[in-house]
Amino acid sequence: MGAITRLPFDAAITDRLLGQGGDFGTLEPSVPEKIIERRQYRTVWISDVHLGTRGCNAEMLIDFLDHVDSDTMYLVGDIFDGWQLKKKFYWPATHNDIVWRIMKRAKRGTKIVYIPGNHDEMFRQFTGLDFGGVKIKRQAIHTTADGRRLLVLHGDEFDAITLSHRWLAHAGDFAYHMMMTLNRWVNLYRRALKLPYWSLSKYAKHKVKNAVEFISNFEEIVAHEAKTRDVDGVIAGHIHTADYRHIDGIDYYNDGDWVEGCTALVEHEDGRMEILHWADEIAARERDAAAATTDAEVRVTEARVAA
């Protein structure tokens, strides 16, 4: 009976997510928004946030959203993890805070395009609609300031080619979740020791030959597809590996993820593209702050000596 009375997960989850007062803008975030001067970019791409899972690095993304602004922002899929939410509804306040911040910047005039991925495919049924300034699309063409046309898509469209068997995808999914759990524990331990954030899977991906081959296959297949579409380049997510490669005349970009890598792709005002590793950006900011404090202490000491 349970299986029959249960709502289809699409309806159940979208109702629970969208039904929280129906308007995230009226709720106040649990982590107050930092009102500071932000770095301004022409465009920002983020994907693979996996809201609704313990793996999501919400604190790091909140910090990113409070320090960076853009004219346009693309959410390149797997923003929510419907697969995990279906198993167990996990939704901490910080995950709400991210939705709140995205809706808030839409209200403030940032053009936001949301391209659902495979983990948030329940939003694909809303393709063509606009939720409070967030436009839902299946894919998009972005024109850079220097006139390049870039195809933006999540990238799971190519799973059938990159993974020949479905069970392999699930085995990969299991191994991935094991690795993410380990990654979380390693970093809780590192944080206790005041060591900087370290990505286990980033390390593993560079060590494991199969993973390297898989990533490189994906990149080539996506670039090849872009070439048939008569564009200058392509921007994807999905494989949680931020990268830029020039493949067969095509600019391939991947904006990475906010589970372990914590990366975003940004376009500067002149069309120059850059991958931001947010853990490194936080570390640099903290180093600068520490240096400023030391400088101030030195000045105080010098002043005392002078007096």
Ligand SMILES: [Mn+2]
């Ligand atoms: Mn995906």
